[in-house]
Amino acid sequence: MQMGEAGKGVMAMIGACVVWGLSPLYYKLIAHVPPGEVLAHRTLWSLVFFACVLALQGRLGALRGALQHWPVILLASVLISVNWFAFIFSVQVGRTVEASLGYYIFPLVAVVLGMIVFRERLGLWQGIAIVLALSAVVVLSVGAGVVPWISLILATTFGFYGVLKKRLEIGPVVSVTCEVLLLAPVALIWLAGLHLGLFAEGRPGAVFGSGFFESAVLMLSGVLTAGPLILFSYAARRVALATVGVIQYLNPSLQFMCAVVIFAEPFTQAHAIAFPLIWTALAIYSVAAFRQERAARRAASASVGV
Numbered sequence: 001m002q003m004g005e006a007g008k009g010v011m012a013m014i015g016a017c018v019v020w021g022l023s024p025l026y027y028k029l030i031a032h033v034p035p036g037e038v039l040a041h042r043t044l045w046s047l048v049f050f051a052c053v054l055a056l057q058g059r060l061g062a063l064r065g066a067l068q069h070w071p072v073i074l075l076a077s078v079l080i081s082v083n084w085f086a087f088i089f090s091v092q093v094g095r096t097v098e099a100s101l102g103y104y105i106f107p108l109v110a111v112v113l114g115m116i117v118f119r120e121r122l123g124l125w126q127g128i129a130i131v132l133a134l135s136a137v138v139v140l141s142v143g144a145g146v147v148p149w150i151s152l153i154l155a156t157t158f159g160f161y162g163v164l165k166k167r168l169e170i171g172p173v174v175s176v177t178c179e180v181l182l183l184a185p186v187a188l189i190w191l192a193g194l195h196l197g198l199f200a201e202g203r204p205g206a207v208f209g210s211g212f213f214e215s216a217v218l219m220l221s222g223v224l225t226a227g228p229l230i231l232f233s234y235a236a237r238r239v240a241l242a243t244v245g246v247i248q249y250l251n252p253s254l255q256f257m258c259a260v261v262i263f264a265e266p267f268t269q270a271h272a273i274a275f276p277l278i279w280t281a282l283a284i285y286s287v288a289a290f291r292q293e294r295a296a297r298r299a300a301s302a303s304v305g306v
Contacts, residue, residue, distance in 0.1 A: 009238030013247045016231035019224060021254025024099075026224060027091040028263065030217055033207045035088045037194060038221065040187035041208065042084060043180050045222025050177040053226065059174065066170045066178050076164040077179035083157040090150045096259035097271065101140070102154030103252035104278045107245060107285060108133045109159040117163050125288040132281035136274035143270020172233040176226075246286050 030038060054060045067073065090099040108130050114120040122130075140148045168175055194206035207214045236244060256275075259265045 005238045009235040010243070010247065012231040013235035013239060013244060014250065016228035016235065017247055017250040018254065019228040019231075020251040022258065023087075023224060024091045024096050024255055024258040025262070026217075026220070027088050030207075030214065031092045033214065033218070035085055035092060036190060037206060037208070038088050038218070039081065039085050040190045041218040042088075042221040042225055043081070043183045043187040044191075045219050046225040047177065047180040047184050047222075049222040049226040050173060050180065053173060053230070054177060062171075062174045063178060063181070066168075066174050067181075069168055069170070070178075070182065072164055072168060073175070073178045074182050076161055076168075076175075077182045079157045079161040079164070080176075080179060081183055083154055083161065086150055086153045086157070090154075094263065094265055095150055096255060096263060097265050097267065098148050098150040099154060100252040100255035100259060101136075101148060101275070101278065102151035103158075103255065104249070104275075104282065105133050105137070105151065106155045106158050107248070108281060109155045110162055111285070113159050113163050118166075123288055123292070125284050129281040129285040129288070132277050132284070136277040136281070139274045139277065140270050143268060143273075172229060172236075176229060245289055249282060249286075 027038070051060070054062070086102075087099055090096055111120075111122065111126050112130060115122045137148060137152070140151075165172075165175065170178075191206060191208070195208075208218050239247075260267050
C-alpha cells in the first residue's frame with residue numbers, strides 16, 4: 001500500500017524529532033570539546049551542508065535576494081546561536097533535564113509572544129495552560145533555589161526566533177543558510193584563535209585536527225543540524241499544524257529520557273511536581289489547538305459551499 005503525502009509528512013516529522021530528541025547523545029560524546037568550539041563547527045559545517053543542498057537544487061541565487069533582509073536575519077542568527085550554545089552547554093554540564101523543560105514550555109511561550117506581538121487572541125484553555133507552565137517554573141525555582149535559566153533561555157530565544165521567522169517570507173532552508181552565513185566569519189575567527197592559542201576556552205589549542213574521530217564527529221554536526229530541519233520543512237507543508245505541534249513533543253520527551261535514563265541526571269521532588277504540570281499544560285494546549293484547527297477547517301468548508 002502506497003503512503004500518501006500526509007503519511008510521508010508525519011514520518012518526516014517523526015524522523016526530525018527523533019534526531020533532535022537524541023541529539024544529547026551526540027553532544028555528550030564530545031563533552032570534552034568546549035561548547036564554543038562545538039558551536040563554531042556546528043555553524044560552519046551547517047553552512048557547508050546547506051550550501052550543497054541549495055547548489056544541488058539550483059537555488060544558491062536565492063541567497064542574494066534573502067540577504068536583502070539581513071538585519072532581521074542577523075538578529076535571528078544571534079538568537080539561534082544563543083539557543084544552540086545553551087543547549088550544548090546544558091548537555092555538557094549535566095543539565096539536559098532542564099534543557100528538555102525549555103523545549104516543553106516553548107510552545108506556550110510562543111502563544112504568549114503571539115498574543116503580544118501579533119495581537120493573537122488568547123483562549124481560556126490556552127490561558128490555563130500558560131498558568132500551569134508558569135507554576136512549573138515557580139516550583140522548580142523554589143525547589144532548586146534558583147530560576148531554571150537554561151530552560152527559560154532555550155524557550156525564549158526559540159520563541160523570539162520564531163517571531164522573526166514569521167516576519168520573513170523566505171523558505172526555511174534558504175533562511176537558515178543565510179543565518180549561518182552571517183555567523184560564519186565569527187566562527188572562523190573563533191576557531192582561528194583557538195588553533196593559534198589565542199583563546200584558551202578551558203584548554204590550549206583546538207580539538208579539531210588533533211584526531212580523526214574528534215574531527216569527523218565535529219564535521220557531523222552540520223548533518224545533524226541541517227537534516228532534521230529539511231525533514232521538518234518537508235513535513236510542515238504536508239501535515240496539519242496541530243499535528244506538527246503534537247509530534248514535536250517527541251523531541252523534549254526523548255531529551256528527557258536521555259537525561260534521566262541514560263545520563264542518570266538527578267530527578268528531584270521539584271521535577272516530579274513540575275513536569276506533570278508541564279505535561280498537563282501541553283495536553284490542554286494540544287486539545288485546544290486541535291479544536292481550533294478543526295473549527296477553522298469547517299468554517300473554510302462552509303464558505304466554499306456557500
